[in-house]
Amino acid sequence: MKKSLLKIERLTTSFRIGDDYYAAVDDVSLTVNRGEVLAIVGESGSGKSALAFSVMGLHAHARIDGRIYYKGEDLIGMPAAKLNKLRGSEIGMIFQDPLSALNPLMTVGEQIEESLLLHRNGISRAQRRNAAIELLNKVGIPSPERTAAQYPHELSGGMRQRIVIAIAIANQPSLLIADEPTTALDVTIQLQILDLIKALKNDMDAGVILITHDLGVVAEMADRVAVMYAGQIVEIADIFTLTSNPKHPYTRSLLQSIPNSAESGSRLHTIQGIVPSLKHLPRRGCRFQSRIPWIEASEHESEPELHEIEPGHFVRCTCHLRFRFPDSASDAGLPPSADAYSINGEEFRYGTS
Numbered sequence: 010m011k012k013s014l015l016k017i018e019r020l021t022t023s024f025r026i027g028d029d030y031y032a033a034v035d036d037v038s039l040t041v042n043r044g045e046v047l048a049i050v051g052e053s054g055s056g057k058s059a060l061a062f063s064v065m066g067l068h069a070h071a072r073i074d075g076r077i078y079y080k081g082e083d084l085i086g087m088p089a090a091k092l093n094k095l096r097g098s099e100i101g102m103i104f105q106d107p108l109s110a111l112n113p114l115m116t117v118g119e120q121i122e123e124s125l126l127l128h129r130n131g132i133s134r135a136q137r138r139n140a141a142i143e144l145l146n147k148v149g150i151p152s153p154e155r156t157a158a159q160y161p162h163e164l165s166g167g168m169r170q171r172i173v174i175a176i177a178i179a180n181q182p183s184l185l186i187a188d189e190p191t192t193a194l195d196v197t198i199q200l201q202i203l204d205l206i207k208a209l210k211n212d213m214d215a216g217v218i219l220i221t222h223d224l225g226v227v228a229e230m231a232d233r234v235a236v237m238y239a240g241q242i243v244e245i246a247d248i249f250t251l252t253s254n255p256k257h258p259y260t261r262s263l264l265q266s267i268p269n270s271a272e273s274g275s276r277l278h279t280i281q282g283i284v285p286s287l288k289h290l291p292r293r294g295c296r297f298q299s300r301i302p303w304i305e306a307s308e309h310e311s312e313p314e315l316h317e318i319e320p321g322h323f324v325r326c327t328c329h330l331r332f333r334f335p336d337s338a339s340d341a342g343l344p345p346s347a348d349a350y351s352i353n354g355e356e357f358r359y360g361t362s
């Protein structure tokens with residue numbers, strides 16, 4: 010059995026908007042084991058990045074409740090100096106946008122060396138330089154010496170993402186958090202970067218949290234998958250179970266919306282609407298109810314729980330028991346342009362404010 014590396018218990022991350030706090034991550038519990046990739050999937054705004062940033066302790070102004078145990082030690086409330094030491098050494102992060110993650114005023118070699126210097130006491134200048142070149146080699150940079158002397162703007166998007174990965178793995182982290190690591194890249198480079206992350210996981214027996222909205226990437230990479238919707242995990246299972254026997258209407262809709270995963274002969278399904286903005290999230294009942302208005306309200310739980318329907322396979326709310334795709338677009342009962350909906354007489358709006 011794989012050893013648990015990260016154990017998140019009832020994490021709630023809330024941001025202040027006006028006079029109130031709103032939970033972007035709402036009561037999330039999960040574990041990541043050594044040597045496994047846990048993918049977190051969901052549409053834009055479902056809380057994936059807020060979750061990752063909470064683990065990294067990068068939310069300066071959020072209110073964070075719950076526990077995040079890394080190798081048994083709670084990261085929440087950990088003194089800043091200790092957390093800083095863990096970040097970049099034991100826990101590495103690959104950010105979505107490599108350009109904003111890099112310092113435009115330093116050569117990439119200097120930036121890799123800096124992360125080595127911060128986390129390895131007594132490393133000499135020559136050792137640092139050699140280690141940086143070795144890392145550039147490892148992430149597949151063709152002429153490492155020349156590249157080390159270049160600035161981020163002189164490199165392509167794929168090369169920059171490799172540099173970000175080199176920095177993230179410089180100190181051989183046990184946990185790697187990759188937030189949409191390939192979104193900005195073209196398909197060939199995407200595959201190379203994913204292969205690289207896979208190799209690193211295998212070489213270092215690291216645990217990886219891979220955040221993505223791309224189910225193709227999930228199928229390629231994940232051992233287990235957590236599906237997030239509106240701040241909550243709605244389904245979690247191993248990759249085989251999740252793709253062969255998805256239960257939650259949201260998971261089924263996501264899978265049904267990609268061409269080669271849709272059941273053969275069936276129509277592709279588009280999920281109407283969008284994730285409601287933070288301020289307008291329904292705080293009671295099933296949060297997905299507004300997206301499947303053709304399913305009777307009575308099929309939803311009033312306080313939806315995650316149910317373990319078979320070992321290791323959890324699904325939120327009972328609505329999955331009676332879920333079916335609509336027979337036609339109009340059956341869905343939600344006009345594509347709808348910007349508001351109501352549940353039990355209470356009105357909710359989509360949008361960003």
Ligand SMILES: Nc1ncnc2c1ncn2[C@@H]1O[C@H](COP(=O)(O)OP(=O)(O)OP(=O)(O)O)[C@@H](O)[C@H]1O
Nearest residue numbers: 024033051052053054055056057058059060286287
């Ligand atoms: N600092 C913040 N202050 C206020 N609201 C925030 C903050 N950061 C995120 N949010 C809100 O929290 C919700 C979740 O955002 P988050 O970025 O975690 O989603 P995501 O699933 O990662 O989306 P994407 O795929 O677009 O990155 C969104 O409604 C977002 O607007």
